[in-house]
Amino acid sequence: MAVPVPVLRLPRGPDGCSRGFSPSSPRFRALLGGPWGARGVQGVRAALRQRYLWGLAAARGRPTRFCLRAGVGVDAFFGAADVDAVALQVDALRTPLGVQAAALLRCHDVLAYSFLLG
Incomplete structure (x- = not known):
């Protein structure tokens, strides 16, 4: 039997409809200014997108x-x-x-x- 996986829901953003961090929040700035930086985040997103596309091709x-x-x-x-x-x-x-x-x-x-x- 498959094990159920919980879904993490981020809180509503400051505009009321988006989810995630406000660009002016300290946590958001820490993520972009941390060891990853803006280019690092883009690289991680590109790698995840590539894995997703390879998964679709294998399916x-x-x-x-x-x-x-x-x-x-x-x-x-x-x-x-x-x-x-x-x-x-x-x-x-x-x-x-x-x-x-x-x-x-x-x-x-x-x-x-x-x-x-x-």
């Missing part, structure tokens, strides 16, 4: 379970994701209504997805 053709809004679960073979993370292309999408040979799933509708063994 091509793997059986995947998608949990969608309204509690709907569907199975498909992972195909690809667009650069802006707006849609996921899948093959052999099995829904409660039938099987679609190919489909696009909007990332906005996907709550979670996991790769199945086998």
